Amino acid sequence: MSAFKIADRPIGRDHPPFVIAEMSGNHNQSLERALEIVDAAAATGAHALKLQTYTPDTMTLDLDEGEFHIDDPASLWSGTSLYKLYEQAHTPWEWHAPIFERARKHGMLCFSTPFDETAVDFLEGLGVPAYKIASFENTDLPLIRRVAATGKPLIISSGMATVAELDEAVRAARAAGCEQIVLLKCTSSYPASPENSNVNTIAHMRELFDCEVGLSDHTMGVGAAVAAVALGASLIEKHFTLRRADGGVDSAFSLEPAEMKTLVVETERAWQSLGRVTYGPTRQEHASSVFRRSLYIVRDVEAGETLNAENVRAIRPGHGLSPKYLNVVLGTKVRQSLKRGTPLSWEALK
Structure with a gap:
């Protein structure tokens, strides 16, 4: 598949990796902090900032019992309800415009992950250059079709999806008119361990689905991202915060500014180092x-x-x-x- 562009930024193996800083819920329900995150992300050299667009009511029911209560002791969010979690984590829709505007002032792209059709309609009004489908939504084929129908590039996280489920998602997107697809290898645990990242899947995904590929990375550090670029990833997504010590729903597996800057630099160095198959002295040697x-x-x-x-x-x-x-x-x-x-x-x- 030939490279394409998200706005003016080329996506493909012949170009440096496209790095997305995911704000998610790290604004901690403060618009001022959200704008600080935009400023900090731009200073790291990240190429795009990404939000998530939903409300608690578009995600779940306001119940705190049974399967609506998170009681998994291994979960970062154990002890609360799904509704309260999404209430705490969501980005108010009225914040989107000022966040997008701040990103544009820095020359940084900004787009979002919609979780239902109302979010797609809202984001279309803001002129987003691309969309992201979250790993837990990659089986929501009606949502994928709605996003694909916008004609904009579509990034889909793999998460727990089987090959058959990914195939259904890609076919649904293409049938709805979207050919500019990036599949991201993603491990849906928070944080994810390097051992569970399986980035060797990236090259296989590219061959199997004939599309651009990348990594949505929930591990700590930059090692998995650098390895992914070496295996052909053209896009890297990482959660981003000002300071993990400030807390928040996603802070435990988010990079701080100095770490994100390292990610941007080292993934580009990894890409530069790939070169071609060659023996004998180079001109510099x-x-x-x-x-x-x-x-x-x-x-x-x-x-x-x-x-x-x-x-x-x-x-x-x-x-x-x-x-x-x-x-x-x-x-x-x-x-x-x-x-x-x-x-x-x-x-x-x-």
Whole structure:
């Protein structure tokens, strides 16, 4: 699949990885903090800021019992209800416009993850350049069709989806008119461990679905993202906060500004390092050939004298014959007197 653009930013393996800073609920219900996050994300060099667009009522029911109560002791959100979690985490819709405007002032793209059709309609009014489908929504084919019908690039996180489910999602998007698709390898645990990231899937996803691929990363640090780029990821998404110590629903698995800056720099370096399959010296390496070993006269010899292990050796620099010829020249006589430190050449031999 050929590369495409999100707004003016090219997405593809021939371009540096596109890095998205995910704000999610890290604004902690403060617009001022949300705008600080935009400023900080722009300063890291991240290429886009992403929000999530929903309300508690578009996500679930206001119940705190049974399956609506989170009681998994391993969950970051254990002890609350789904409704209260989404109440705490959602970004008020009236904040979207000022957040988008702040991002534009920094020259940074801004878009969102819609969770139902009303969110798509709202975001269309804000002129978003792309959409993201969250990992838990990738089986919501009506939502995917609605987003795809906008004709804008669509990013879909894999999460727990099987190959069959991803195939259904991609087919639904393409049938609705969307060809500019990025599939993100994503492990839907918070935080995710490196061992559960399985970034080798990225290359397989590209081949299987013939689309751009990337990583939605919930691990700590930047190692998984760098590995993903080495395996062909053209897009990296990471949750972002000002300070994990400030708390919040997603802070535990979010990067701080210095870490996000490192992510941006190191993923681009990883991309730059891929290059092509090549052997032999590069143009930059030619000057370093002097540091190879070569055959040198290491003790003065007179004309007609025989070379031996006492008067010729393989040493640095590399101006003489290759060391592979040592056994050839040993026992050979020289044409003229040679001083210690003379590089040995075929012309010097009888």
